[in-house]
Amino acid sequence: MSEFERRRRQAETHLKLQMMKEMSEVMRRTGLPPMAVMREAARAVGHIYRETAEAHCEPSCCPCGWCPQEAMDLERLGEALREASRSSRSTHLSVMQVLGRA
Template identity: 50%
Template sequence: MLAHLSENERRHEEAQAHIRATIMNEFCEVMRKTGLPPMVVMRLAAQAVGSIYRETADAHSGPAACPCGWCPREGTDVDILCSALLAACTRRKGRDLRSMAIAGTA
């Protein structure tokens, strides 16, 4: 399945799958342990992502900033996060063969 992807695309897909599985497991565990409804737990998860962003942005700002080169831009970054959330929440139409990645040749 991942054979046709570049190394960067493969790492992206693996990271996305790992993060999704981890969050799904914790989401279900929190609902099971607390009895809280799904939307309450989803709101808490969204708040956690926001606080992780803030902590990461703070670590990449100021005189003791992480040397990796990322420069947080809060407005743009939050817009990107909101767009990603909206895109993931939007109900997808059935699969359209025209939009699927080509896996090989016949």
């Protein structure tokens, strides 16, 4: 496994756990159904994209080298959402058990 892939998996695991924890808490506090909360989570990612992209369009942008290309970036985000949503049945059911606790 490449160093990039190792770090990518580490980020995926961390974000998945944290988002699951936060979304379960939001459902518990608000009583909103899972799809309403997941839609807000998707909107939050969209806002984070917008703010991060804007920060990278300024003259004194960060040294990471990312140059936002909105159409391609949003297509890739949509692909990631669709791809992860079609994961194996066992993964899907374990997620539903946690979400079902709201």
